[in-house]
Amino acid sequence: MAVGGAEAAAETAVVENKEWYIARYAPKGIPNSDQIKLRTLSFSLAENSIPNGNVAVQILYISIDPYLRTQLSGLYDGLSLPQLSLGQVIRANAIGKVIRSKDTNFSEGDIVTTYMFPVAEFCVMPISWLQKINPTIGITLPDYLSCLGVPGLTAWVGIEKIGKVKEGSNVYISAAAGGVGIIAGQLAKLKGCRVVGSVGSDEKVKLLKEEYGYDDAFNYRVETDYDTALNKYFPDGIDFYFDNVGGKMLEAVLNHVNQGACISLCGMISEYNKVWTEREGVRNLLNVVGKEVTMQGFMVGSYVNYFEDFRKEMEVYLKEGKVKCKHKIYNGIESFLESLTSLFSSSNVGKVILQVTP
Numbered sequence: 064m065a066v067g068g069a070e071a072a073a074e075t076a077v078v079e080n081k082e083w084y085i086a087r088y089a090p091k092g093i094p095n096s097d098q099i100k101l102r103t104l105s106f107s108l109a110e111n112s113i114p115n116g117n118v119a120v121q122i123l124y125i126s127i128d129p130y131l132r133t134q135l136s137g138l139y140d141g142l143s144l145p146q147l148s149l150g151q152v153i154r155a156n157a158i159g160k161v162i163r164s165k166d167t168n169f170s171e172g173d174i175v176t177t178y179m180f181p182v183a184e185f186c187v188m189p190i191s192w193l194q195k196i197n198p199t200i201g202i203t204l205p206d207y208l209s210c211l212g213v214p215g216l217t218a219w220v221g222i223e224k225i226g227k228v229k230e231g232s233n234v235y236i237s238a239a240a241g242g243v244g245i246i247a248g249q250l251a252k253l254k255g256c257r258v259v260g261s262v263g264s265d266e267k268v269k270l271l272k273e274e275y276g277y278d279d280a281f282n283y284r285v286e287t288d289y290d291t292a293l294n295k296y297f298p299d300g301i302d303f304y305f306d307n308v309g310g311k312m313l314e315a316v317l318n319h320v321n322q323g324a325c326i327s328l329c330g331m332i333s334e335y336n337k338v339w340t341e342r343e344g345v346r347n348l349l350n351v352v353g354k355e356v357t358m359q360g361f362m363v364g365s366y367v368n369y370f371e372d373f374r375k376e377m378e379v380y381l382k383e384g385k386v387k388c389k390h391k392i393y394n395g396i397e398s399f400l401e402s403l404t405s406l407f408s409s410s411n412v413g414k415v416i417l418q419v420t421p
Contacts, residue, residue, distance in 0.1 A: 080106035081396045082183035085147045088137030091338050093404050099135065099153065101397060106185050113165045117187050118173075120159035122180055126208040127393075127402045127415040128242070131155060132335045152181040153399075156213055158196065158204055159186075160420075166190045174198065176207060184396055184419055201382055209414035210246055210388040211377055217329060217363045218247035218305075219373045222254070224366065225327040225359050226303045230255030233297055235316065237283075238307035238332060240267040240389075242414035245275055247305050249386045252276045256303075259296045261312070263409030270412060275387065284409070289315035300324075308333045310343035317350040328360035336407060389413025394421070 081103050089098040108119055134147050147153065157180035161173040168190060169175070175193040180186060196207055209215060221243075222228055234251045238244045239260025248271065251258045260271050260280045271277040279296055286292040293301070293315055300321035306313055309331025316326070334342040351358055380386040391411045393402040395418075402417050 076109045077105050077107050078185065079103050080183055080185045082152050082181055083396075083399050084150055084152045085135055086149065088149070089132075089135045090138055091136075091341070092336050093407050094132065094135055094400070095404075096400060099400060099403075101399070108163060108185070110163065110165070113163060113187055114189075115165050116191075117165050117189050118161045118169050118175075118193070119163040119185065119187050120175060120180070121162050121185055122157050122159040122183060122419045123174075124158045124204055124208055125180070125182055125399070125417040125419060126156040126212060126214075127399075127406065127417055128156065128213065129330055129332050129335060129406050131403060132406070136338075138338065152183065154179050154181055156180070156208060157182075157419075158207060169193070169195075174204070176212075178213075182396070182399055182417075199378070199382075202378065205390050205392070205414070205416050206381065206388050208416055209242060209390060210381060210386060211374055213363060214242035214414055215246050215377055216366065216370060216373050217243045218250055219377070220361060220363060220366045220369070221305050221327040221329055222247055222250045224369070225361060226251075226305070226325050228254050228256050228303050232256045232302040233299060233321075234258045234303045234305070235293070235297065235301050236260045236305040236307070237312050238262070238330075239271055239277065239280060240412050241307060243329060244305070244307055245271075245389055245413055246386065248277050249275055249380075251303075251305075253380070253385060261292075267409075267412060275389075283312070290318055293319045303327075305329060306331070310334055314343070314345045314347055317345065317347045317356070320350065320354050320356050322354050324354060324356045326356060326358040328358065332407070391415045393417050395419070 083101055086100045087098045113119055156178045158176045161169050174196045177192045179192050234256045236244045236248050240262045248258045257278050260277050261283045263284055265282050268280040268282055271280040281292055301319050302321050302324050304316045304326045306328050307330045310333040390413050402415055405411050
């Protein structure tokens, strides 16, 4: 249903609402259509079906993030994220448009966001879960799910709060063309660092160097001896590593860190589709002792108190053209599974977003 048709939808007592739910747990491997399914249910937009203090929302854009995979296994996997129950609707960070309000602080037409939107076309949400978005000139709604959203905040936390990188530092970023990595590299460059990234294709290598300011990049699928590659691209060692992949790459990095280096453990996408007993071990942790390395994992939710500081800074960067967003847009609620599984291939560049409503 088009955004322009939202008003018409609000006048309809009942609409069809498509939503994605977990049908079977996916403890390992890439989730498939037997495990997460699309269903269509009747959804009431009648005024008396919306509780006071709630609004009916038509969902416009959904953020597709690797952490969604970790909620589908039915097992504790090392992250403090709740597992979904069978039959439960998947929830994600998203942006929507209010089409009916039962609270005086929200009006029809308001653009809102939350981390708790269902992966669906419509929903009713308590206003306490929502934040308004007032888009400014030059900043699109998808930007609020990328540079100004969770990926941007994650990159900012890793560079500013954990890495505290300084001018002249040698910075390495894995999964550098992903939604977080592509922003982290640009932030490190603004700090005056030398930045190198690893990616899964030669096209992405070219993109990082020509469009996003990386000093260099390499294709880890071609340069498969990571120790040799890191020795080549970091002859003076690594001062800061922004880890998005874990596994063998993390182990290789520990052979090339400088004294007092810092590593921020943001994500480990190479390990998400494995049970913990199958994941790659890191055998050279003694380097952390010998080189006095600071290695810190973080959950971006622990840094939400910095969100306004981050957003003000990032809005300036965007308006001045100092940071650029890159989006991969999938269209239609039916494309959710395709967009999610694409995260575990080398096909995407930038932030993956599902456009639910054209």
